[in-house]
Amino acid sequence: MNDLSPKWTTSQLRAYLLLYCANIDLKLTDKEKENILSKINKSAYSLILEEFESDNDFQRLEKIKASVKQFNYPENFHDLLSIEIKELFLSDGDFSQFEQFVYLELDRILKM
Secondary structure, eight states, X not given: OOOSSOOOOHHHHHHHHHHHHHTTTSOOOHHHHHHHHTTSOHHHHHHHHHXXXXXXXXXXXXXXXXHHHHHTOOHHHHHHHHHHHHHXXXXXXXXXXXXXXXXXXXXXXXXX
């Protein structure tokens, strides 16, 4: 099992979180990938993609929670991540009820 308390950089957390959101409907569209790469440098994206793909959904969510707690970010950073998550969900033109639920849950996690 992968370590559920990763020692990521802020950029790696953002990449992982955005990948999580983009894959919540089990498909990563070109628009979603472009959206992520517009916010994250390609090396951070490539590095975190391999880890992301080897994790299951439980591990992914636990890693996000642990990483958010580890950094103790200021509130404005949480707000920025929340905006980026919503933009990503909207980038494919469909903000499904499930995506809305995940958005609200991630927003809650970010503010813990």
